[in-house]
Amino acid sequence: MDNRPIGVFDSGLGGLTSVRELRRLLPGEDIVYFGDTGRVPYGSRSHETILQYARQDIAFLLSQNVKCIMAACGTVSSTYPPEEAAKLPVPYMGVVSSAARRAARATRSRKIGVIGTSATIRSHSYELMLRRLVPGAEITARACPLFVSLVENGYVDGSAPDRQQVTKLVIAQYLKEVRDAGVDTLILGCTHYPLLAGMIGAYMGPSVALIDPGRAAADDLDQLLAGKGLRAGREHGSTHFYVSDVPDSFIQTADLFLGEYRGGTAEQICIDKY
Numbered sequence: 001m002d003n004r005p006i007g008v009f010d011s012g013l014g015g016l017t018s019v020r021e022l023r024r025l026l027p028g029e030d031i032v033y034f035g036d037t038g039r040v041p042y043g044s045r046s047h048e049t050i051l052q053y054a055r056q057d058i059a060f061l062l063s064q065n066v067k068c069i070m071a072a073c074g075t076v077s078s079t080y081p082p083e084e085a086a087k088l089p090v091p092y093m094g095v096v097s098s099a100a101r102r103a104a105r106a107t108r109s110r111k112i113g114v115i116g117t118s119a120t121i122r123s124h125s126y127e128l129m130l131r132r133l134v135p136g137a138e139i140t141a142r143a144c145p146l147f148v149s150l151v152e153n154g155y156v157d158g159s160a161p162d163r164q165q166v167t168k169l170v171i172a173q174y175l176k177e178v179r180d181a182g183v184d185t186l187i188l189g190c191t192h193y194p195l196l197a198g199m200i201g202a203y204m205g206p207s208v209a210l211i212d213p214g215r216a217a218a219d220d221l222d223q224l225l226a227g228k229g230l231r232a233g234r235e236h237g238s239t240h241f242y243v244s245d246v247p248d249s250f251i252q253t254a255d256l257f258l259g260e261y262r263g264g265t266a267e268q269i270c271i272d273k274y
Contacts, residue, residue, distance in 0.1 A: 007066030015072030043117025116189030
């Protein structure tokens with residue numbers, strides 16, 4: 001039993017989809033979430049800059065006495081070196097490995113699509129892992145850089161019809177190649193993308209399984225905590241939000257990601273201190 005909080009971080013709001021899944025699976029856990037809203041997006045940054053940001057984000061969470069860390073960011077999960085993660089004082093988990101394993105279990109035709117930020121696709125992290133898990137896999141990868149902006153501005157499932165129309169046009173532009181490849185499984189390789197799952201699913205068709213990396217990582221973290229005896233011994237936990245920019249816009253948009261687990265306040269910190 002360990003009542004220390006779970007630490008979760010992302011470049012902005014997308015990691016809140018992981019928080020929602022953790023709240024569903026582990027209602028007794030405290031969660032500390034850091035969204036680097038002052039430096040979003042990470043996906044268009046250089047490899048060196050992403051590493052610097054990830055190290056600062058992790059240092060902040062460690063200062064909050066967390067018992068484990070989830071990088072709820074496909075870009076960081078694709079970039080942060082496993083050997084460095086292994087040296088951290090607490091268990092670390094990224095979303096890439098969890099989503100890849102789930103996709104490997106889901107595919108029937110061994111034709112798998114991957115969409116993500118430019119940095120995630122450029123890293124080939126999903127492709128390399130999938131080829132180990134699914135020998136002979138045919139992988140079609142596509143960067144979808146506008147999706148993050150669309151999500152963070154509310155152009156998501158359930159939004160006004162004119163907003164949905166804009167998003168549908170972008171989806172068709174990005175995903176035509178992936179759909180034409182005949183994939184039966186599509187990894188939504190950024191934690192923002194599940195907010196577009198309805199429209200993406202409608203475009204790809206009902207036979208294509210959509211893999212939510214936040215949900216996959218939350219399931220794996222649940223098992224990790226159980227296996228290491230790190231689950232909290234309480235019935236109801238709380239979530240504390242920290243951001244690197246003024247919290248007003250974060251609070252207004254966070255409810256969209258958190259769904260039924262909405263609510264709470266956000267505190268601004270100076271991430272450059274870490």
